[in-house]
Amino acid sequence: MSAPARRSPVARVLLAILLFQLGLGLLLIWGDLRGTLRLPSFGPATPNLSEPIRPGDQTRRYDPDRAPPPGRPRPASPLPERLTLTPLAAGAQVLLEGTIAAGDGARIIKQIEELPRRPEGVILNSPGGAVAEALELGRWLRAEGLGTALRAGDICYSACPYLLAGGVTRQVPEAGSVGVHQHYYGQSSLLPVFVAVEEIQRGQAAVMAYLDAMGIDPLVMRHAMETPPDEIYLLLPEELAAYGFVTPTE
DSSP: OOOOOOOOHHHHHHHHHHHHHHHHHHHHHHHHHHSSOOOOOOSOOOOOTTSOOBTTBOEEEOOTTTOOSOSTTSOSSOOOSSOEEEEEGGGTEEEEESOBOTTHHHHHHHHHHTSSSOOSEEEEEBOOBOHHHHHHHHHHHHHTTOEEEOOTTOEEETTHHHHHHHOSSEEOOTTOEEEEOOOOOOOOTTSOHHHHHHHHHHHHHHHHHHHHHTTOOGGGHHHHHHSOTTEEEEOOHHHHHHHTSSOOOO
């Protein structure tokens, strides 16, 4: 029996490419199942969210579904899984607390409109969530002339800063925490790359136009676009002022 013919160099290269593409496809499918794909890193580990920040060292690991409380600047207790409205201070303010989910924009607007007393401001304490809902609610807050603020120990991450931007006045205490990162739109990685990139770019353009309309410097998106979804860039007080996320107090 004759020995099997050896593969030609071209055939070996094609086989290697096929195996690489197969492996990459499996990784992408695995990333879809996990929500996001984070490849291993051989660089220094990103610090925990609870570790203090300083200029130039502001990026922290972040997973709102897994990061257990407590741990500053995380709240001392778990936040609601969906944005929840609670009247405060005899109705002069309302607290919006929890993750921003699909449908929350219209739902929260309806709840505020049904209150016996129109609030003057909104307190935020949210790990973020659905970008489109945050933009819808933020536009409504601005149209209604409501202010936005955080309390000491509150957080406003991911899509939440778009709610903060909607306030006609915006206050963040030194012990509050505001952070930005890349948007995760949840598209399947099985979509063609050019389609996914086009959708992401369109979404980023809409956010930048929104921030500009709210009087926020869109350059803050530089930090967001540089920070992966499983990390968060925490804005320093001077950055909050420079980008317009806080308004001068009289």
